[in-house]
Amino acid sequence: MSELVISDLRASVGDKEILRGVSLTVRSGEVHAVMGPNGSGKSTLSHVITGRPGYTVTGGSVHLDGVDLLALPAWERAHAGLFLAMQYPTEVPGVSLESMLVESAVAAGRDASAVASAIRSEADQIGFDASLIDRPLNVDLSGGEKKRNETIQLAVLQPRIAILDEIDSGLDVDAMRAVTRRIESATNDTEPLGVLAITHYRRLFDELEPDHVHVFADGTIQKTGGPELAEELERTGYAEWVDPDATVETASAFDNPFGDTTFADALNLHEG
Numbered sequence: 234m235s236e237l238v239i240s241d242l243r244a245s246v247g248d249k250e251i252l253r254g255v256s257l258t259v260r261s262g263e264v265h266a267v268m269g270p271n272g273s274g275k276s277t278l279s280h281v282i283t284g285r286p287g288y289t290v291t292g293g294s295v296h297l298d299g300v301d302l303l304a305l306p307a308w309e310r311a312h313a314g315l316f317l318a319m320q321y322p323t324e325v326p327g328v329s330l331e332s333m334l335v336e337s338a339v340a341a342g343r344d345a346s347a348v349a350s351a352i353r354s355e356a357d358q359i360g361f362d363a364s365l366i367d368r369p370l371n372v373d374l375s376g377g378e379k380k381r382n383e384t385i386q387l388a389v390l391q392p393r394i395a396i397l398d399e400i401d402s403g404l405d406v407d408a409m410r411a412v413t414r415r416i417e418s419a420t421n422d423t424e425p426l427g428v429l430a431i432t433h434y435r436r437l438f439d440e441l442e443p444d445h446v447h448v449f450a451d452g453t454i455q456k457t458g459g460p461e462l463a464e465e466l467e468r469t470g471y472a473e474w475v476d477p478d479a480t481v482e483t484a485s486a487f488d489n490p491f492g493d494t495t496f497a498d499a500l501n502l503h504e505g
């Protein structure tokens with residue numbers, strides 16, 4: 234059994250504090266939903282836990298099975314059993330999905346001979362076009378294809394804990410069902426996956442059953458409940474947690490590579 238323990242985590246970009254004390258424990262087999270408005274710091278949370286450069290951790294800790302993740306470079310965090318399905322998956326020209334996963338298996342000291350067939354069977358299961366497997370990683374793939382690609386990586390790598398950052402974005406209903414069904418099944422394996430699933434939408438949880446739902450706003454968890462909280466959020470939106478006086482800075486495209494996050498976006502969340 235594994236355990237990701239996030240304790241009073243605080244982090245900044247430049248002199249702007251984005252994570253303001255996040256505490257959360259994800260155990261094997263559990264699904265934790267993190268739901269909140271745009272610009273609240275959800276992706277920042279995923280990046281800080283997995284070790285993306287550019288953030289300053291100003292307080293708190295993150296441990297995976299007792300290992301201090303914040304002391305490690307990103308690849309060693311992955312080695313410790315952590316996986317991130319990115320909100321905006323990176324295109325990697327010149328590197329195929331298979332090369333990446335074979336090298337990952339080798340680095341983890343695993344048998345890499347089964348990787349190629351595992352990729353094909355996972356792709357088939359979630360409706361990822363087999364002709365795309367040999368393309369450079371994520372290059373020229375549609376949003377939904379990238380999300381399926383992330384899911385294949387997750388299924389083949391078999392991490393202990395996975396963070397899914399808006400894995401539902403870009404997926405149509407059928408693809409969403411296939412992807413979430415696959416992840417739900419990983420949470421029921423003999424070594425069950427623990428999931429921290431970031432999303433705006435309850436529909437992610439039609440197949441993937443959350444044990445705990447957390448409302449995330451203004452850089453911290455504001456409320457925790459069961460699956461019924463996701464239903465409630467679907468009805469009410471996040472207005473209760475969006476401070477009308479807050480100024481969510483719209484950083485320039487140059488210094489905010491993630492950024493479709495504006496205050497207006499947060500308010501218009503349920504119109505789209």
Ligand code: ADP
Nearest residue numbers: 246271272273274275276277484488489491494
């Ligand atoms: P969410 O995923 O909840 O939409 P993010 O974590 O992407 O929110 O962003 C939270 C806030 O932090 C936003 O105001 C965003 O502009 C800002 N931010 C995140 N990363 C950076 C960065 N690298 N540089 C500047 N601002 C950033």
Ligand code: MG
Nearest residue numbers: 275276277320
């Ligand atoms: Mg985000």
